[in-house]
Amino acid sequence: MREDEQHVSDEDLLLAADGERGQCGARVQSHLESCAQCRSRAAQMESLLRELAQAEEGLVELPSIAAPRAMLRTRLADLSAGRGSLLSRVRAPLDFLATAAGLTALAALGLVAGVLAFRHSPPADAEAPFPSAGYGLLPDRALTPGVARRASLTEICSLPREEVVKEVSPTIRRRVFAEYGIPLGQSDKYEVDYLISPGLGGDDDIRNLWPEPYNAAVWNAHRKDALEERLHELVCLHQVDLSVAQEAISGDWIAAYEKYVRAAPAPAIDPDVKNSLLPLLPGSEAAKRHSILCGTSSAPAGAPSWS
């Protein structure tokens, strides 16, 4: 491409376009002003690079950043606080994988489990990628978009506790595992959970059910249970609209946890009072006691939600 030695090399054109001011930077700029051939060559290369860069973004449909962001934030907070100190001793990241047999790696792998939840319990065809975009932390939206039944706030808030967190029947469990391609031998590692919990009006429809890993280090079924109960409380205290709660938990429950549980941890209250909150009716004595203990005012019906 460089028949005339007086022309600028491709390498120098690229570096100059990238703002590199080497020894010949001024010469390149000066040459480009007077040489249409080199300008054309530079433009062609930059055009192809732009094409590659633009197409790159549409290359693969990546999972949402929400869950990884929440995961990283938690892990950084743990590092800052000195929790998971075994992991914090892994100074060189490149040593991390090389010492897989050591305690350090085991500790780290425990954290890794959160992201790799479904890899711990792969489907029968281990070569096939799991259909979930969230590796088990979040449901596959195509299979589990979330379905709510028609239910009034009064009905929801008067549910007995066993209805708020009710179990899924074995028959439906098997259907869900089959749908997600999880062998029944692995089923004890998952809770078949309601995406929108019954305590928030979630339906028994299979489109509202998904296998949620117990063994994820951070974002596991236990945490989601905590979110479900917290949202139920907030809905019944009229602090969050039911539709907002349903949307939050079905959209990205990890982000919802960050918002409603982690960002505003439930204050320590008398366990008796706490237990009484689940079937809490608006304006009940339990609600009033809760308001006093938590230092919040009792919101009137129809008050705007948190969000």
Added chain:
Amino acid sequence: MEGSGQPASAEQACDLPLVACSPEAGDAALEIEQQVMSLFEQYRDPLLRYSLSFGVPLPDAEEIVQEVFLALFRHLRLGRSREHLPGWIFRVAHNLTLKRRHANRRLPIATMEQAEIAALRPDPKPNPEDACSEAQRQRRLRAVVQAMPALDRCCLRMRAAGLRYREIAVALEISLGSVSISIARSLGKLLRADRG
């Protein structure tokens, strides 16, 4: 080396180096955490794509990205260089990806190829004539990319991810000149193939 203002000796004052041992250290940790999260927002997707381009499964790639930013946090807490952080980030991702790929003992070379092909994807709704022409073009470019040395592919992909040449040099631990030669070589091949 450009330090963060935190001398290494301050680090040594704590039993656990990453544990905040004073209010000032706590503030610094928080600040670093915010910086790391900010870089995560900016580079998570490009890093994920880069890692995926080596054929690493998506969950592994996601975890590699997590490890990269945890390593970055440690790096900054130790007051180490902040120069060319994007290059540093990609270097860690590159090395972790290669190790993970090796550990997996699965070398789906085709993934890189598929990625490159997809990267050259035409407009989603071309007319039939254009589609045919574009398909031919893709086949030509595909053959070129397949034949590229691994280093050239890496340079090209990092450039597509938005890194400057100097940052690519840091990431791959090669000279700036080597990067420009590699990119120019790759582009030359692609352009020649493009002309048919």
